[in-house]
Amino acid sequence: MGPAQTNLSLPVLKLSQWFAGGSARDAFIEELGKAAREIGFFYLTDHGISHEQQQQVMMLAKRFFQLPAAAKESVQMLNSPHFRGYTKLQGELTGGQPDFREQFDIMREQLAIEAPQLEADWQQIIGPNQWPDALPEMRSTLLDWQQQLTDLTVILLEAFALALKQPADALQATIKDGPYTHMKLIRYPRRTNTQQTQGVGAHKDPGYLTLVLQDDQSGLEVETADGWVSAQPLAGAFVVNIGELLELASDGYLKATYHRVVSPPVAEERLSCAFFMAAQLDAEVPLLELPPELAELAQGPASDPANPLFYQVGENVLKGRLRSHRDVAQAHYQRHHAA
Ligand SMILES: O=C(O)CCC(=O)C(=O)O
Numbered sequence: 332m333g334p335a336q337t338n339l340s341l342p343v344l345k346l347s348q349w350f351a352g353g354s355a356r357d358a359f360i361e362e363l364g365k366a367a368r369e370i371g372f373f374y375l376t377d378h379g380i381s382h383e384q385q386q387q388v389m390m391l392a393k394r395f396f397q398l399p400a401a402a403k404e405s406v407q408m409l410n411s412p413h414f415r416g417y418t419k420l421q422g423e424l425t426g427g428q429p430d431f432r433e434q435f436d437i438m439r440e441q442l443a444i445e446a447p448q449l450e451a452d453w454q455q456i457i458g459p460n461q462w463p464d465a466l467p468e469m470r471s472t473l474l475d476w477q478q479q480l481t482d483l484t485v486i487l488l489e490a491f492a493l494a495l496k497q498p499a500d501a502l503q504a505t506i507k508d509g510p511y512t513h514m515k516l517i518r519y520p521r522r523t524n525t526q527q528t529q530g531v532g533a534h535k536d537p538g539y540l541t542l543v544l545q546d547d548q549s550g551l552e553v554e555t556a557d558g559w560v561s562a563q564p565l566a567g568a569f570v571v572n573i574g575e576l577l578e579l580a581s582d583g584y585l586k587a588t589y590h591r592v593v594s595p596p597v598a599e600e601r602l603s604c605a606f607f608m609a610a611q612l613d614a615e616v617p618l619l620e621l622p623p624e625l626a627e628l629a630q631g632p633a634s635d636p637a638n639p640l641f642y643q644v645g646e647n648v649l650k651g652r653l654r655s656h657r658d659v660a661q662a663h664y665q666r667h668h669a670a
Pocket residue numbers: 515517531536543545551590591592603604605
């Protein structure tokens with residue numbers, strides 16, 4: 332049995348049950364399968380990442396956003412064909428509308444592929460991060476955090492495979508050179524009028540799964556059969572959700588759930604750190620063969636002309652990036668932008 336969940340709208344899963352092995356692990360997989368199928372969102376606690384480290388990352392986010400505009404703009408995303416760096420308030424679009432949030436994005440630290448070797452547009456996502464001179468400790472703190480969250484998501488991916496009644500390594504081939512990872516530090520300022528409440532508009536995440544660390548302000552909301560519910564902060568927990576690649580791999584048995592953030596009404600701001608994990612960009616997501624009792628509930632992935640889903644991972648990731656960051660698209664991906 333999980334802990335009492337009196338007024339939380341989402342299930343709480345303890346990763347310590349996975350680490351314990353045996354029947355505790357089996358129970359974890361069972362709960363994971365249920366949470367993933369029914370809501371596609373849950374809280375993860377007892378995951379082994381310390382509260383101190385979580386606080387350190389949130390503190391860094393706070394300090395970054397407090398830097399003078401010029402310092403933040405020195406690492407603006409527009410400089411980067413790899414979609415790394417700072418995006419100012421309303422600089423990102425969701426559902427075609429500007430999001431009232433500012434953010435700092437990093438991904439894996441890699442060398443860019445030189446133009447003559449570029450074979451597909453999505454390969455331009457690969458490259459170095461931008462780091463602000465004004466916060467020299469940012470690089471090591473965030474790269475260390477990125478590694479820990481990568482390890483955590485690799486464990487979760489194995490658990491998802493088991494929950495889908497597959498071998499534990501069913502998706503392993505798609506991350507063998509290291510998964511694609513993308514992290515955002517985000518600040519949502521207080522709403523200044525009642526019209527402007529889109530912290531981030533309703534969307535699905537394009538990868539396999541997402542971990543969100545949030546401060547003590549609510550605002551993250553999840554679409555359920557009963558309407559939008561709040562993923563209110565739970566101290567120390569990560570909010571975990573399923574992205575489009577797990578929907579594709581499971582032929583729609585699991586659904587990438589729509590979610591959004593509503594700007595805080597009263598508090599000055601809400602801070603969060605989102606971590607997206609996908610298969611490596613050159614992978615194709617396999618269509619898993621589900622056992623009959625799951626297959627009969629799998630109705631195929633969503634087919635939405637406004638949001639095509641691609642099994643080719645780089646294509647799916649690039650789709651999301653181009654849509655959200657039109658200025659970067661225009662500056663660095665002319666061909667796509669024109670399309
Ligand atoms: O800030 C949050 O709580 C969630 C952000 C989110 O859903 C996203 O950036 O994809």
